[in-house]
Amino acid sequence: MKDISVVMTTYMHGRFIRAAIESVLAQTFKDYELIIINDGSPDNTDEEILKVKDPRIAYIKQAPSGLPAISRNRGISRATGRLIAFFDGDDTWHPSKLERSLEVFREEPVVDILCHDLNLIKDSGKILKRTSFGPYEGDVYRQLLVEGNSLGISGTVMKRSIFSEDTCFFSEDKRLFTVEDYELWLRLAKSRRYHFYYLPEILGEHRVFEESASLANAGKNASNMVYLLEQNLETLATHDNDLKKIIKKKKSKVMFGAALAYNYRREFSESVKWHLMTIKEYPIYSKPYLTFLATILRIRLGYI
Incomplete structure (x- = not known):
């Protein structure tokens, strides 16, 4: 048995997959x-993968599923390592990523799920900013609802034993496309059975480019995120009004993100639609009013 299984999922990453594998x-x-x-x-993703020869690589090419969850779950089922490190095929890791992650699990046996920081980069490789996750203290479920998806998939390492239960795999519900990782973190945190650990070190890069699922499918992604938040709202205690207000504002920010993404892609009519949805959901949220005006004037704004 290996110490770590790296589960790399890829779709249309021909330009970046070699760099990901080499990292x-x-x-x-x-x-x-x-x-x-x-x-x-x-x-050419398949062609680029086949150029790399290493006995540690197991390569699976499957029929298109359209769902990252299906690919990740297949990788989990194939994994033999004590730990599973997830990785997207357009991202890269620093050389010490696995070593540092393993050190944490050895020094802190209670840890079940670890996440470290990542640099957010453009497709050119230019660093945009540091993406910091965590900290995971106290009520992690509430923190995840309030702060959002504070685990990056390419920065997450988990004990494989978590997946010994069928209920702990990534959801293959199409309504959770692109938010299936967030849904799993919420589900695990809500169970209060698993210990989350935040490692405040940059150990990789997460790439953002116009063809990425989160940007190219901005509207669908936002709709699915809203669906996930509403699912969790239904399970909250009726007296938890403060959290409900926070989630309502969060829903509006998700919609606003879609509005900005469509503006960035110069799909101004879609951007207008999502701006109006944002304002209707949370009218006192001030930022959308200015960007709405820019969108009406067909002025392209920065997305990141």
Whole structure:
């Protein structure tokens, strides 16, 4: 049994997949397996993967599913490591990522789920900002609802034993497309059975580009996020009005994110629609009013 199984999922990452794989092969910690699941990419992803020869790589090319959860779950089922490190095929890791993660699990046996920081980069490789996650203290479920998805998939390492229960896999519900990771974190935190740990070190890069699922599917992503938040709202105690207000504002921010994404892609009519939805959901949220005016004037704004 390997110490760590790296589960890399990829779709249409032909330009970046080699760099992602090479960043895994360059790890200072060597006792791992790399499981790559290609979700039927029609570009040159398959060709680029096959160029890399290493006995630690297990490559699976499947028929297109359209759902990252299906690919991740297949990788989990194939994994043999004590730990599973998730990785998207357009991201990269620093050489010490696996070594530092393993040190935490060895020094803190109670830890079940670890997440570290990532640099957010453009497709050119230019660093946009540091994406900080955590801290995971106190009521983690409430924190995740209030702060949002504070675990980045390429920065997350988990004990494989968590997935011994069928209920702990990524949801393959199409209504949770692109938010399936957030849904799993909420579900695990809500159970109060697992210990989350935040490592405040930058150990990789997360790439954002116009073809990414979160940007190209901004409206669907926002709708699915709103659906997830509403699902969790239904389970809250009726007296928890403060949290309900916070989530209502959060829903408006999700809608606003879609409005900005459509503006960035110059899809101004869609941006107008999402701006109006944002304002209707939370009228006292001031930011959308200015960007709404810019969108009406067809002025493209920065997304990040």
